Amino acid sequence: MTLTDARYFEDEKYTTNQNFKQQLEVADVIIANKSDVASKPQMDGMYIWLQSNDIDTNVIAATRGDIELSLLDAFVKPNQDADIEEHHHHHAALEPQFQLPPDQSHIRKENKGQGYFSCGWLFGAEMVFSFDDLFSMLNDLTADRVKAVMNTDQGCYVFNKAGGVLSVNALTLEGFESRIEVIDTQLMPWGQLEEVLLKLVTKAKS
Numbered sequence: 001m002t003l004t005d006a007r008y009f010e011d012e013k014y015t016t017n018q019n020f021k022q023q024l025e026v027a028d029v030i031i032a033n034k035s036d037v038a039s040k041p042q043m044d045g046m047y048i049w050l051q052s053n054d055i056d057t058n059v060i061a062a063t064r065g066d067i068e069l070s071l072l073d074a075f076v077k078p079n080q081d082a083d084i085e086e087h088h089h090h091h092a093a094l095e096p097q098f099q100l101p102p103d104q105s106h107i108r109k110e111n112k113g114q115g116y117f118s119c120g121w122l123f124g125a126e127m128v129f130s131f132d133d134l135f136s137m138l139n140d141l142t143a144d145r146v147k148a149v150m151n152t153d154q155g156c157y158v159f160n161k162a163g164g165v166l167s168v169n170a171l172t173l174e175g176f177e178s179r180i181e182v183i184d185t186q187l188m189p190w191g192q193l194e195e196v197l198l199k200l201v202t203k204a205k206s
Helices: 006-010 018-025 040-052 069-075 080-093 131-140 190-199
Strands: 002-005 029-033 058-061 106-113 116-123 127-129 145-152 155-162 165-171 178-184 201-204
Touching: 002 006, 002 018, 006 040, 018 155, 018 165, 029 040, 040 058, 106 190, 116 190, 127 131, 131 145, 131 155, 131 165, 131 190, 190 201
Parallel strands: 002 029, 029 058, 127 145
Antiparallel strands: 002 165, 106 116, 116 178, 127 201, 145 155, 145 178, 155 165
8 A cells, every 4th residue: 555645746856756656556556645635636637647657556535644444454465475574674674773672662773874864763572553643644754765664553564655655565473673764864853753653652562
């Protein structure tokens, strides 16, 4: 499942971005978010752009990321054969690498280089995040890139945001540490973002 904004399709910053196009090409369903603030010409422009790029994926309009839970079952299906490979791939991609000390529930590590700032978080396996709140937060986050593998109250999910497009894929893994990395060309308020993430924790497994 891939979430985007109909207004992006009139902005060359997105339409010329290969990540933007690639994530839409592989989507099982495209959620056109914030459709309530997009004009009819903007919505029409989105459909025209998708058609001109041979993308005939089902498009569903949504407001503030509100999506029927049935869509998660219908379109966000776990790929059991690729679970372990996907799990390790995404965990390996989250830089910088670090481990969670035994006496801490989470840890943060910042990095910068090649014109980018990044911050990674590692959360203990006992921390479970609200899927709905996490989905909404990541959708609104303005960072250039977000990569995450998270334990949520609806299961384990991989979140991937690039070029203004948020993709979500389910995994069948359980009992592992959640990881998230945020990357941007500007230094972001990492402390405030951490506070937001911690507020999304719904419960801690004993």
